[in-house]
Amino acid sequence: MDQTCLEVAGLWKVFGQKPERALELAEKGQTRAEILDATGCTIAVRDVTFDVLRGETFVVMGLSGSGKSTLIRCIAQLTPVTSGGVQLDGEALTSMSEEDLRRVRREKISMVFQHFGLLPHRRVIDNVSYGLEVQGVGKELRRERALGVLDVVGLEGWGDHYPQQLSGGMQQRVGLARALAVDPELLFFDEPFSALDPLIRRDMQDELIRLQNEMQRTIVFITHDFAEAIKLGDRIAIMKDGALDQIGTAAELITKPATSYVREFTKDIPKAKVLTAGDVMHAADGEQPRGSVSLLATIDSLLPDLLTDPRPLAVVDDHGSRMGVVDREAVARVLDS
Amino acid sequence: MTAEAPPATGLIDARGLARVAPWLVLIGGVLALQLAFGSRVGFPAALDTFFSDPVDAMGAWIRSNRRSHPVMTGFFTPLTNAIDGVISGFETVLLWLPWYSVVAAAFLVPARVRMWRAGLIAAGALLYTGLIGLWEPTMETLALMSTAVLIAVAIGVPLGVWGALRPRVEKVMRPILDAMQTIPAFVYFLPLLGFFGVGAVNAAVATVIYALAPVVRLTTLGIRQVPPQTVEASKVFGSTRGQILRKVQIPIALPTILTGLTQTIMMALGIVVLAALIGAGGLGENVFQSLSQRRTGRGIAAGLAIVAVAMVLERIWRSLAVLDPMQRTPRKWRLYGLAGLFAVTLAGRIIGSVDFPDVWNLTLFDPIDQVVVWARDNLSWLTRPVNDFLVAGIIVPVRDFLTESAAWPILIFVTGWAMWKVKGWRLAWFGAASVAMIGLIGLWELSINTLVQVVTATLISVAIAIPIGIWAGRKPRIEAAMGPILDALQTIPSLVYIIPVVILFTVGVVPGIIASVLYAIVPGIRITALGIRQVPEESVEASRTFGATPRQTMLGVRIPLAGPTIMTAVNQVIMMVLAMVIIAGFVGGGGLGFETIRALTRSDFGLGFEVGLALVLMAMILDRYTQAWGDRLQPPSAV
Numbered sequence: 001m002d003q004t005c006l007e008v009a010g011l012w013k014v015f016g017q018k019p020e021r022a023l024e025l026a027e028k029g030q031t032r033a034e035i036l037d038a039t040g041c042t043i044a045v046r047d048v049t050f051d052v053l054r055g056e057t058f059v060v061m062g063l064s065g066s067g068k069s070t071l072i073r074c075i076a077q078l079t080p081v082t083s084g085g086v087q088l089d090g091e092a093l094t095s096m097s098e099e100d101l102r103r104v105r106r107e108k109i110s111m112v113f114q115h116f117g118l119l120p121h122r123r124v125i126d127n128v129s130y131g132l133e134v135q136g137v138g139k140e141l142r143r144e145r146a147l148g149v150l151d152v153v154g155l156e157g158w159g160d161h162y163p164q165q166l167s168g169g170m171q172q173r174v175g176l177a178r179a180l181a182v183d184p185e186l187l188f189f190d191e192p193f194s195a196l197d198p199l200i201r202r203d204m205q206d207e208l209i210r211l212q213n214e215m216q217r218t219i220v221f222i223t224h225d226f227a228e229a230i231k232l233g234d235r236i237a238i239m240k241d242g243a244l245d246q247i248g249t250a251a252e253l254i255t256k257p258a259t260s261y262v263r264e265f266t267k268d269i270p271k272a273k274v275l276t277a278g279d280v281m282h283a284a285d286g287e288q289p290r291g292s293v294s295l296l297a298t299i300d301s302l303l304p305d306l307l308t309d310p311r312p313l314a315v316v317d318d319h320g321s322r323m324g325v326v327d328r329e330a331v332a333r334v335l336d337s
Numbered sequence: 338m339t340a341e342a343p344p345a346t347g348l349i350d351a352r353g354l355a356r357v358a359p360w361l362v363l364i365g366g367v368l369a370l371q372l373a374f375g376s377r378v379g380f381p382a383a384l385d386t387f388f389s390d391p392v393d394a395m396g397a398w399i400r401s402n403r404r405s406h407p408v409m410t411g412f413f414t415p416l417t418n419a420i421d422g423v424i425s426g427f428e429t430v431l432l433w434l435p436w437y438s439v440v441a442a443a444f445l446v447p448a449r450v451r452m453w454r455a456g457l458i459a460a461g462a463l464l465y466t467g468l469i470g471l472w473e474p475t476m477e478t479l480a481l482m483s484t485a486v487l488i489a490v491a492i493g494v495p496l497g498v499w500g501a502l503r504p505r506v507e508k509v510m511r512p513i514l515d516a517m518q519t520i521p522a523f524v525y526f527l528p529l530l531g532f533f534g535v536g537a538v539n540a541a542v543a544t545v546i547y548a549l550a551p552v553v554r555l556t557t558l559g560i561r562q563v564p565p566q567t568v569e570a571s572k573v574f575g576s577t578r579g580q581i582l583r584k585v586q587i588p589i590a591l592p593t594i595l596t597g598l599t600q601t602i603m604m605a606l607g608i609v610v611l612a613a614l615i616g617a618g619g620l621g622e623n624v625f626q627s628l629s630q631r632r633t634g635r636g637i638a639a640g641l642a643i644v645a646v647a648m649v650l651e652r653i654w655r656s657l658a659v660l661d662p663m664q665r666t667p668r669k670w671r672l673y674g675l676a677g678l679f680a681v682t683l684a685g686r687i688i689g690s691v692d693f694p695d696v697w698n699l700t701l702f703d704p705i706d707q708v709v710v711w712a713r714d715n716l717s718w719l720t721r722p723v724n725d726f727l728v729a730g731i732i733v734p735v736r737d738f739l740t741e742s743a744a745w746p747i748l749i750f751v752t753g754w755a756m757w758k759v760k761g762w763r764l765a766w767f768g769a770a771s772v773a774m775i776g777l778i779g780l781w782e783l784s785i786n787t788l789v790q791v792v793t794a795t796l797i798s799v800a801i802a803i804p805i806g807i808w809a810g811r812k813p814r815i816e817a818a819m820g821p822i823l824d825a826l827q828t829i830p831s832l833v834y835i836i837p838v839v840i841l842f843t844v845g846v847v848p849g850i851i852a853s854v855l856y857a858i859v860p861g862i863r864i865t866a867l868g869i870r871q872v873p874e875e876s877v878e879a880s881r882t883f884g885a886t887p888r889q890t891m892l893g894v895r896i897p898l899a900g901p902t903i904m905t906a907v908n909q910v911i912m913m914v915l916a917m918v919i920i921a922g923f924v925g926g927g928g929l930g931f932e933t934i935r936a937l938t939r940s941d942f943g944l945g946f947e948v949g950l951a952l953v954l955m956a957m958i959l960d961r962y963t964q965a966w967g968d969r970l971q972p973p974s975a976v
């Protein structure tokens with residue numbers, strides 16, 4: 001099977017009456033604010049291109065109003081795109097008939113929303129089985145599957161409650177269960193945990209990591225919280241004014257920020273906790289290294305050792321082969337930047 | 338603001354001049370018009386027969402072609418027959434069933450979904466109507482109202498959904514709905530008479546037209562209020578348009594739609610009595626009888642029966658709207674209930690015990706009459722001065738001044754000026770043209786007569802409702818205590834409580850005014866209280882922090898912030914008073930109300946049309962004026 005699940009190419013979304021004119025100005029390099037002044041149109045998504053690999057968690061991070069929701073809604077075809085293409089498993093969603101789109105949605109896509117988007121008139125179990133219901137799955141099977149997924153998200157026994165009777169965190173578990181019940185290939189999350197209290201947010205993040213380790217779905221996750229992006233994302237895209245500033249792993253963003261905007265976000269991140277020996281190692285340069293550490297060890301865990309002994313440490317992969325060395329100077333350089 | 342005040346020159350500066358200029362124009366205009374036209378009072382009714390003749394001709398044509406023309410035989414006759422079929426079908430079934438089966442059914446339908454209380458209320462309400470000996474007219478009215486509400490739902494919900502999904506449709510519908518709600522219901526009766534004939538069908542159609550607006554409006558509102566995220570969520574899972582509508586939008590909007598339905602039932606309730614006027618029978622006839630016999634007690638008995646019908650309908654509809662299967666009573670119980678109902682019905686029919694036994698009857702309420710008579714005999718020290726003050730002190734002098742002393746163009750000018758002052762030229766032209774039109778069609782004096790009564794009733798209502806509303810808005814307990822009284826005033830048909838008023842004050846303009854006030858203060862109080870309560874607590878606290886006294890906070894913060902809502906209250910008061918114009922006509926109020934009744938009872942289409950037009954124009958002027966005023970009080974919205 002192909003490694004790429006989702007391809008987004010040259011995606012534009014303009015809100016307003018004169019999208020052609022706005023596109024024209026945008027091609028000339030005018031900023032979002034200038035175009036809004038000139039045409040009254042908002043460039044919500046600006047020439048966005050990226051691929052998402054199968055089983056990957058791809059995070060889009062940006063401040064409020066940067067166009068994240070619009071981007072995800074364009075990808076899911078909840079709003080028509082102004083130009084550009086979206087392909088899922090090689091099928092172009094952007095040029096699909098309404099009916100084909102419905103089929104793809106039923107078979108492959110799910111979404112979790114910031115404000116849950118649950119159906120207040122249905123009990124939890126009927127919310128969870130909604131996707132199966134519109135597919136025409138029989139009542140018994142629907143119930144069985146929904147009960148199963150409720151167990152998975154830790155809501156066993158809550159099926160007969162109404163969503164309003166649950167706390168915010170539990171409601172979002174219902175949203176998650178609803179998304180998982182249809183066994184989707186691709187999951188969209190639009191700031192799913194932003195409306196939750198910090199402690200509950202952390203629980204939900206851990207829960208998602210646990211689930212993702214078990215099921216390996218393809219996920220597009222949106223957040224405005226850089227820490228959350230680092231925690232969850234295999235790769236992260238930084239969005240600003242509708243455009244992507246940089247795409248990369250957390251370490252790449254931290255060690256090689258492409259713009260000053262990206263650097264702003266990475267500044268407050270405790271780098272020692274995020275970066276690993278693999279991120280800061282370099283080729284051995286003479287001095288004999290002592291002991292060895294894993295590629296994945298965080299710098300944090302190496303610091304005491306490095307501070308007591310000036311000699312470099314060897315960095316080895318899972319099979320024990322040496323990949324490079326890490327020393328005080330290399331660590332000091334990235335922590336200072 | 339950096340603009341400096343212009344230096345004062347002479348007596349008044351430029352800014353002061355700008356402020357007084359409109360008033361100078363007003364005074365100057367009135368004086369000039371009086372000098373120019375003063376000798377010619379009475380409106381030159383140039384269009385006296387302009388509308389009425391063609392309408393009369395049309396009425397005559399309809400009457401003579403009723404049984405022959407394809408439009409009639411192909412459309413209206415079958416439609417009439419169909420509606421008639423539904424009404425008489427309901428009626429036949431309700432009267433064929435033994436009374437206890439009907440009462441039991443009223444309990445069982447809500448009980449089906451565990452709405453025990455609603456079931457008991459519905460059954461109890463019906464039991465009441467039987468116990469006081471009004472079973473048969475109650476069933477007639479129940480059949481009529483069920484049909485009207487059924488049609489209103491069948492038309493209103495789809496229309497509302499359509500409007501919610503297509504903003505352009507909603508844009509077209511909105512002014513039509515506004516008009517339908519502004520125009521007093523009785524205006525519809527006469528034109529419909531031509532197409533649907535005399536009787537229950539006409540009443541049902543008029544009810545549907547009058548009461549349709551809330552269902553449509555609240556359906557649209559309900560569907561609009563469904564969070565877009567929820568709709569998108571169901572879209573992401575691959576729902577079709579129909580699935581989204583059936584499984585998501587309508588169920589979520591259902592509580593709002595039911596609110597609309599309750600309003601529709603309440604509005605229908607208001608027509609039931611008037612429906613008797615065009616031969617619809619039922620409880621309305623009992624109310625009219627009580628009015629002509631001056632039997633307060635019996636009027637109240639019949640009025641309460643009408644309220645009972647509304648309660649039954651409301652509870653039944655609400656229970657039918659419970660869709661969650663888990664809310665249902667266990668299947669076994671439901672089957673027992675149904676089987677029991679069948680058995681009892683069958684047994685009752687076989688042994689022939691169908692009619693409600695004569696336990697009590699209307700005489701039960703006769704003691705009330707004695708109270709009213711006692712009040713009449715002992716409270717004249719109060720009623721007589723009130724009566725004299727209103728009639729001799731206000732209404733007659735103002736009316737005579739406007740119709741006999743003031744030149745007719747003055748009223749046109751003043752209306753235009755007032756409209757211009759609140760909104761601008763467009764509304765000014767509209768107002769002036771409307772007033773002119775009322776005069777041109779020859780209803781000048783009758784309309785002024787009605788206008789003076791309407792304005793008097795409005796002023797009294799506002800003077801009562803707004804202070805009480807402000808008080809209630811501050812003190813939730815006061816509001817809770819007033820609730821039942823307000824509910825009663827709004828639901829008991831106004832012709833009922835006009836009976837004691839007539840006995841106390843004798844016929845004339847005053848009973849009409851008092852009844853209008855009683856009816857109109859209810860929304861006045863409720864909306865004002867709402868406005869006061871909705872003032873953000875933060876603004877109030879900010880004012881307190883600066884050391885404002887409660888009085889300063891009320892005058893400086895609460896009332897100004899509630900201003901637009903209070904204007905809505907005034908607007909509603911006027912609409913309610915206008916709806917009572919015909920009631921006033923029944924008790925000697927004269928004016929357009931009496932003309933309406935005359936036109937209705939004589940099937941005088943031309944007159945009916947003109948009176949209707951005059952009332953609609955008057956309603957529109959007053960409605961626009963108060964709305965524009967309310968808009969002015971609205972703080973400028975953020976960009």
Ligand SMILES: Nc1ncnc2c1ncn2[C@@H]1O[C@H](COP(=O)(O)OP(=O)(O)O)[C@@H](O)[C@H]1O
Nearest residue numbers: 015042044062063064065066067068069070071
């Ligand atoms: N339906 C819409 N019509 C007009 N402008 C919109 C619409 N939806 C979003 N926008 C604008 O597009 C920009 C991006 O919004 P959004 O995608 O919601 O950002 P984010 O989710 O990153 O907070 C904002 O400036 C917003 O005002």
Ligand SMILES: [Mg+2]
Nearest residue numbers: 068069070191
């Ligand atoms: Mg967003």
